[in-house]
Amino acid sequence: MLNTKSIFHTLIALSAILVLGSCEQRDTKTVVQGDAASMAYVAPGEYDEFYCFMSGGYSGQVTVYGLPSGRLFKEIPVFSQYPENGYGYSEETKPMFNTSYGMVPWDDSHHIELSQTDGEFDGRWLFVNGNNTPRIARIDLTTFETVEILEIPDVAGLHCAPFITENSEYLVSGTRFSVPIPQQDVPIDSYKENFVGLINYVKLDQETGEMSLDFQIEMPGYNYDLARNGKGKSHGWSFLTTYNSEQAHTLLEVNASQKDKDLLAIINWKKAAEYMEAGKFTERTTSYYHNTVDHSTGIASSEEMKTTRILNPKDCPDMVYFIPVPKSPHGCDVNPTGEYIVGNGKLSADMTVYSFDKLMKAIENKDFTGDIDGIPVINYESGVHGILKKPGLGPLHTEFDGKGFAYTTFFISSEVVKWNVEKLEIVDRQSTFYSPGHLVIPGGETKKPYGKYLVAMNKITKDRFLPTGPELCHSAQLFDISGDKMKLILDFPTKAEPHYAQAIPASKIQPNSVKYFKIEDNKHPYAALGEAKARVEREGKDVHVYMTAIRSHLAPDNIEGIKMGDKVYFHLTNLEQDWDVPHGFAVQGANNAELLVMPGQTRTLLWEPFKPGVFAFYCTDFCSALHQEMSGYVRVSPADSDVKLMWGLNNENKDEETLREMMK
Amino acid sequence: MKRSQRLPRILMILAVVLLGGIFLFPLWQINLEAAQFPGGLDLNIWINRISGADGDDSIIQNINILNHYIGMQFIEPDSIPELKYFSYVAYAMMALGVLMAIINNKWGYGIWFLIMAILSVLAVYDFYLWLYDYGHNLDPMAPIKIEGMTFMPPLFGEKDLLNFYVKSYPQLGTIFMGLSIVGGFFAFWTKPKKVRS
Structure with a gap:
């Protein structure tokens, strides 16, 4: 087993090789080819082809851009007060910020999720999570206004949220930090005994989009990072990455990076819904707030909810499984057919692609290597479709183009890599400037991606734009992916720190946009x-x-x-x-x-x-x-x-x- | 012989039916174009109401807001009596037309045609008077006053009025009315003076 130091050295050496080896490509002037400007050009008076919704990160808001122009249209206030229009200050909107922690007028918004019908974006609602005070907000896409905020009880850091099922039945989310439940005054080093993680299922009203917390699944005290739901054949299942399966509570950068593999949680939510029907849940007293805007008055009101329903995997067999996933994963992403699940192990040199069919077969054959708190651990080799060898360093997030290719961001080697999912072959790689986190392809997480553009959301900006003192804008980069090779066509600055974005054809939103209230x-x-x-x-x-x-x-x-x-x-x-x-x-x-x-x-x-x-x-x-x-x-x-x-x-x-x- | 006997009556009935067209389509349209109003603002004048383009219920309020800067009086359809009684006049003329078709007399058709023709001219003249009044009878307290300038929209044609380019033309309703009058005239024209029994 390697120790931490040697892993670090290996990573640094590998990045040095990659940086030196691709020295010539690093110059933008050689990367950008002749007609790039015209490909991102939207003439005055003409419209963009796609709306792109980006989370605001530490701004707590959502921003709306046009693609391919990269023009900013609007900042939608969500989790932070917005004196510019009085959101959170006016008597009508103050209740939107009520939580069990009192009035919390700010948050850290991370992941955008558009509503879906039959596995495609339908342009009705947009959901986004508040990371710090665990909340999920719903934005009405006819008015571009936040109309609902639901708090999630007993979790800490709702990073792993909100991920939608293919007919907008549920939003799944998981806690980033495990904590004592109910909260209690215990020593921090009693983590292993006292700390619990929750995975939450929020049900959506099919007509109104209104959210309600249906149930929470009690899980081992790990950190739950990102998730996706199955689609097509894998509809009915959720996949969530975990890290810190070491259960460290201090110096996580080292102590949560010890095991060679962490775990991917696999949840049969249809089964969970059956257990709910059958009354296999326990009720727990808690407190969380549900804030909704009345459509006819525009006035928000808050309701304190006092109970939550818990499912425990020990009492509910065949509901939750684990399978090992390469070290400290970030995203896990499901391809458009629903067959392949990509684990992005950010500290691993390889990427694992799971096969849904193989996972199902392993579950059927009880091909398990053991169990954790009553949750069976599937034999790693049995669930794997294959390994993508040495794609780059620090894979974070993958989306798909609908033509059989996946595109993955690599934070450490600062690039986007295009690869064939079925054949596990790398087809193309392009540098980004610098260090991308998430990427977005319009419809890239759905059954029907529009594989025309890709936006990489870079975490580091440095010299890309005119400097504005120590605090710089974040930098997004637009690639044309309609051909065999990805082509960089535009750099554009973004507001605050977009963690994730989703893009949808303008035709699904533009005709429904409200012009004024009657x-x-x-x-x-x-x-x-x-x-x-x-x-x-x-x-x-x-x-x-x-x-x-x-x-x-x-x-x-x-x-x-x-x-x-x-x-x-x-x-x-x-x-x-x-x-x-x-x-x-x-x-x-x-x-x-x-x-x-x-x-x-x-x-x-x-x-x-x-x-x-x-x-x-x-x-x-x-x-x-x-x-x-x-x-x-x-x-x-x-x-x-x-x-x-x-x-x-x-x-x-x-x-x-x-x-x-x-x-x- | 038989056909030509029936023709005037058919023409008269046709004229009545065509006159019904004024209830289905606007009579006149005034279109205001300016840079800030992509596609322009349409003001449709019907026999019994004033409307905007499809789905635009607030055209009168929006035009009134613009007009108040130059001191133009508010357009208030409820206070325009013509929008109420013009429909009754039209119904009366349709009833009279049916009566004339029953009587089937050359001079009956002639009278109907004459009344219609006179009423149409009067209606257009009345419309002109309203436009004149709106354009000239301005509030002396108006925020925007331009020496010597009046704001009467054209009765027929196009004109620059401050930032607006105004177009005013008859619409399908007026065309139906015109055809109805022509129908009445030909009923008169084709009808022999006397029919011997």
């Missing part, structure tokens, strides 16, 4: 559906301003009678019914954020006056030629003042007397 469908309790309904109501210390916005004024735009100690709720309804006419709202002294309100929508900003005086408010989105005039004043008086509540527009002032008339 005002007659707005059921927000504080909406003012028409300028005549604009008003101010006092309820004790709470003052509700029912304000409307239409080009180019806010109504009311003069408000008096606000007193120190009041809580003023500005409920702004955008009355516009036209495409691309949002209005903004900003008021001096707002300690939270501004608002951006879409046509037909109502959004609320809480403002607590901080001193007597007259304060300006205005529209922040350049809406029209007279946008600069779209403003108003709110007067704040001392708490004991007798200034009457009054509001108006264009010198037509109203007070509580007129309000009573209005309400009649």
Whole structure:
């Protein structure tokens, strides 16, 4: 058995050889060929062929790019507050951040998952995980807005998430860190006795996409890293990589890198669903939050859930299996036919490809080498289709082109390698700049990949762009993969740190994109559906301003009678019914954020006056030629003042007397 | 001989049916083109309503928002009486047409044709008056005032109005109405003065 030092030396020596050996290819100028620019060029006024959704990593958000242009269209706020439009600050969206840990206004988003029908992207919803506070969010792809966030209880670091089944039945996820369950005050070095891992199955409503935690499977205390579900013949099975099967709790870079092989968990989720039906689960008291946006009001609400249902492999035979996988794997990826499962052992020199048929046969023949906590371990040789020898160093993630080829990123040797899955032959390799993590091919994890482009998401940028001080943008690289050889055609910067992305033909999303919200469908309790309904109501210390916005004024735009100690709720309804006419709202002294309100929508900003005086408010989105005039004043008086509540527009002032008339 | 006896009556019935076409198609369309409005804004004027392009329910609000900058009064279909009573006039003319076909008299057809022709001219003149009023009767408090400029859209044809290029042309409804009038005329034309028994 090699010790750690010698492995390190070998790796360094191997990388040195690869770097030196491919010295000439390393120069971009020789890599990029003549017509590359035109291949990534989308002329003014023309559209990109694909939408590409990238996770934001430490930004906690999702970004939307066009392919092949690499143009950034939008950042969708998901797990982090976004003062730019008031997400997480407005009264409507604050509940999205409720968790069993309280209000957590940030996260680390990693993996994008688009909804599927029959193993193909259907363009309905996008799911993404929050790594730190274990959460999964759903984005509605007609509005590009986050509409639901579900917390996953009793896990720590929901890295291994969310992975969808071929008809969007389930999202599978696994814990990155095993922890004591339920949480308890124990010595850290009691890891082996006390720490447990959970694999979670979230069920999706087929009509609405709404998530619910169906069950959790109690697993040995390893680190669960990435997963994929089977498709076609392997539909009904999940495959999850583990690392730290050493069960180390300190200096993991060394202590979790000792065994030559870690484990691939193989789960028969259809069987698990049967056990659920049969009542083989135990219920555990816990706490997790489910936050959903009401479609008709746009208001998010939180529900605390108090129980979770657990399946234990010891009580549920034929549900979970392990098979050894090369050292410290990252991704495990299933090819479009569902037959081959690629294990990307990031510290291994070879890549293992498993055969689903062989795995099934081994299970049938009980070809096991032993068991771990009642989970049978399949004999490695029996499940393997073959080994891809010395493809590169540090394989992380593989996607497919639908023509029999796989494309794998190699972090250490900084390249993408194209190889034949059936024959296990390397066909092409291209350098990336530098050190790619994940890669994406449009539809590359589905039954029907669109094998035209490949984007490598590089972890290291260095000299690729003009420098911006010590903190640099991340760098993505677009390859044309329609021919035999991959062709680098574009470098483009990305926001924050995309860990994974998925791309889908624009035709599956563009026709369904909402242009504005119909005002007659707005059921927000504080909406003012028409300028005549604009008003101010006092309820004790709470003052509700029912304000409307239409080009180019806010109504009311003069408000008096606000007193120190009041809580003023500005409920702004955008009355516009036209495409691309949002209005903004900003008021001096707002300690939270501004608002951006879409046509037909109502959004609320809480403002607590901080001193007597007259304060300006205005529209922040350049809406029209007279946008600069779209403003108003709110007067704040001392708490004991007798200034009457009054509001108006264009010198037509109203007070509580007129309000009573209005309400009649 | 028999065929030519039946022809005027058939033409009259045909004229009534064609007149029904004004309920199926807009009479006129004003199209406003500007850089910010890809495809332009369509304002379709029907016998009894005003509409936008397919699926655009908010055209009147959107045009009113644009127009208020120049002080143009709001287009409020509920306060345009013609949109209510023009339909009744059309129904009355269809009923009268059927009556004339039953009577089957040359002068009956002639009168129907004449009333229709006069009504059409009056309707176009009325439309012109509305356009004139919208274009000239501007709010003196308007944010945008241009000395000597009025904003009347063309009755027929094309014109530059500030950032908009405005096109105004009759639509299928008017064509049906025109054909109906022609039908009425030929009923009159083909009908002999007297038919001896």
